[in-house]
Amino acid sequence: KAGVTQTPRYLIKTRGQQVTLSCSPISGHRSVSWYQQTPGQGLQFLFEYFSETQRNKGNFPGRFSGRQFSNSRSEMNVSTLELGDSALYLCASSLANGYGYTFGSGTRLTVV
Amino acid sequence: GENVEQHPSTLSVQEGDSAVIKCTYSDSASNYFPWYKQELGKRPQLIIDIRSNVGEKKDQRIAVTLNKTAKHFSLHITETQPEDSAVYFCAQPPANTDKLIFGTGTRLQVFP
Numbered sequence: 001k002a003g004v005t006q007t008p009r010y011l012i013k014t015r016g017q018q019v020t021l022s023c024s025p026i027s028g029h030r031s032v033s034w035y036q037q038t039p040g041q042g043l044q045f046l047f048e049y050f051s052e053t054q055r056n057k058g059n060f061p062g063r064f065s066g067r068q069f070s071n072s073r074s075e076m077n078v079s080t081l082e083l084g085d086s087a088l089y090l091c092a093s094s095l096a097n098g099y100g101y102t103f104g105s106g107t108r109l110t111v112v
Numbered sequence: 113g114e115n116v117e118q119h120p121s122t123l124s125v126q127e128g129d130s131a132v133i134k135c136t137y138s139d140s141a142s143n144y145f146p147w148y149k150q151e152l153g154k155r156p157q158l159i160i161d162i163r164s165n166v167g168e169k170k171d172q173r174i175a176v177t178l179n180k181t182a183k184h185f186s187l188h189i190t191e192t193q194p195e196d197s198a199v200y201f202c203a204q205p206p207a208n209t210d211k212l213i214f215g216t217g218t219r220l221q222v223f224p
Contacts (some may be wrong), residue, residue, distance in 0.1 A: 033211050043156070043201065048211040055212050072142075090155065099144060101203075101212055103155040 004104035018079040021107045025072050025093030029100070033075040033078065034066060037088045037106075046089075049074055057107045073080050081111045115139075118215025120198045125222055131189045133218045134206050135202035139211065145178060145185045146212070148201045156201060160187070 005024040025032050027091050034046040045058040049068035066076040073094075078085055088108050095099045115138045119193045120215050137145075146161035162169045169176050175188040189196055199219050201204065203212040 035214075042216045044212040045211055045213065049210065095141055097160075101146065101158065102158050103157070 004090050004091060004102050006089075006104035006107050010105060010110075012112060013081050014112055015081055015083060017081050017083060018077060019109060020075055020077045021089055021109075023074045023076075023091030023093075023104055025086045026092075026102055027075070029093035029095055029102075030072050031096065032068055032072065033092050033094075033101075034074070035092065037090055038061075038086075043090065046076065049053050062075045063094050066101065067100075078109075083111050085109065086111045116202060116213050116215045116220050118202050120217045120218060121216065123221070125193060125220070127192060127222055127224050129140075129189075129192055131196070131220055131222075133187045133193055133200055133202070133220075134184055135186070135204075135215050136184045136206045138180075138204060139204060139206050140183060141207035142204045144205055145176065146203050147174075147176060147187045148203060150197045150201065150215075150217075151198045159200075189220075192220075194222050194224055196220060197222045 007022045026080045031050045035043040035047040037043050047054055047066050048056040052068045063079045084087050088106045090106045092101050092103045117136045119134055130171035147159050148156040149159045150156040160171050160174050160176050162178050167178055173190050178185040199217045201217050204214040205212050
């Protein structure tokens with residue numbers, strides 16, 4: 001079966017712009033979580049969606065937002081980009097309770 | 113609480129030696145403990161996991177042990193090979209969520 005698909009793979013944006021990243025989960029997975037990974041850092045939790053509802057949110061400013069559609073696909077948006085937002089953004093989907101957690105290949109965002 | 117401590121942050125071993133990475137968690141209600149491997153430039157991938165009803169699980173050269181009383185779980189890699197070189201993350205899903213809280217990662221280097 002198809003894995004978790006993230007688009008686009010690479011993005012270059014300038015400070016102040018906004019960006020939208022997309023994630024299509026594995027078929028049948030209803031939970032989607034987003035993580036930010038920066039060089040030398042671990043995986044920082046952004047938010048988690050289940051059945052179109054945000055169930056958990058990490059410690060990120062309000063510039064970071066997301067949503068989930070009825071087909072479980074998810075998008076995250078970052079407004080007013082800052083240089084420090086440059087990172088690999090990973091999406092992961094799961095069946096339930098973190099089991100079967102599978103990551104996409106990520107979107108590498110560079111803010112210049 | 114939602115906290116996972118992982119040690120060591122870096123680990124260098126000679127090919128053929130064993131490697132052990134340990135994680136300590138705080139949420140006593142958690143019952144699922146996965147380990148992920150992330151090779152350079154790639155997505156994190158699940159390599160082994162354990163449920164709270166067992167104390168040890170093996171899969172060829174890797175094993176995970178769980179001590180629920182002490183609230184820690186460990187990854188054991190035997191007969192290490194250069195291709196084991198990667199960053200390893202432990203994780204824990206807080207109760208009643210579909211998100212994973214990750215440890216800070218261990219960079220394992222296996223020298224030939």
